[in-house]
Amino acid sequence: MSISLNVNPIKPQTTKEIVYDEIKNAIFNGNIKKDEIITEMILAHSLNISRTPVREAVGDLLKDGLLVAVPRKGLKVREITPSEKDQIIFLRVSIETEGLRRVIPSITANQIQFLKEVIEQQKKAMEKNDRIKFIELDQKFHRKILYFAEQHLLEDILLNLYNLTRLIGHKALAKNGRMEEVLEEHLRIVEALELKDVKQATELMEEHLVQTKESIDIVEGK
Structure with missing residues (x-):
């Protein structure tokens, strides 16, 4: 007998989502300092992962206002004025x-x-x-x-x-x-x-x- 429940199936996180959460948590925990310049390469090396999911996650973090781009240098944590x-x-x-x-x-x-x-x-x-x-x-x-x-x-x-x-x-x-x-x-x-x-x-x-x-x-x- 098949029973159908009105619930949403649990979806496994994609690599990009995992990377996004890791970087976001590092921002909120203060593990990335507000005056620290980071790059996709630094993040990929720290997370021991390829740059592709890092690039995708960084794009979302920029859109969400948690990171800002520093021209010709890299990225830094958004500061609230x-x-x-x-x-x-x-x-x-x-x-x-x-x-x-x-x-x-x-x-x-x-x-x-x-x-x-x-x-x-x-x-x-x-x-x-x-x-x-x-x-x-x-x-x-x-x-x-x-x-x-x-x-x-x-x-x-x-x-x-x-x-x-x-x-x-x-x-x-x-x-x-x-x-x-x-x-x-x-x-x-x-x-x-x-x-x-x-x-x-x-x-x-x-x-x-x-x-x-x-x-x-x-x-x-x-």
């Missing part, structure tokens, strides 16, 4: 506080529980010092609020900022104790959602996002 950092925080505060205003009247107990489970997964990632997983879950937490609010255009805008916000997030986590602070800030936002307190929830979200910027300033000695 102070102006860009301010713009990203401004957009996120505007988008995510609106998401909270929209979601509070209709948020369900199941949705609250989902957000709590994401925070619990973040705690486990913190205990393993897995910054990449922690940031992935952080983005999941924020995007789900917009999804629950059915603010899909705003969610798409946040998704377009995804890689830039990850670069910011990883830099912020370099501040000692920032992971613990993020968990506490997320929990307080969820508590305000449970109370359906729009004023408190939006103020906490703004404080949370501004604190990310301030954490980066501390790390950068500003």
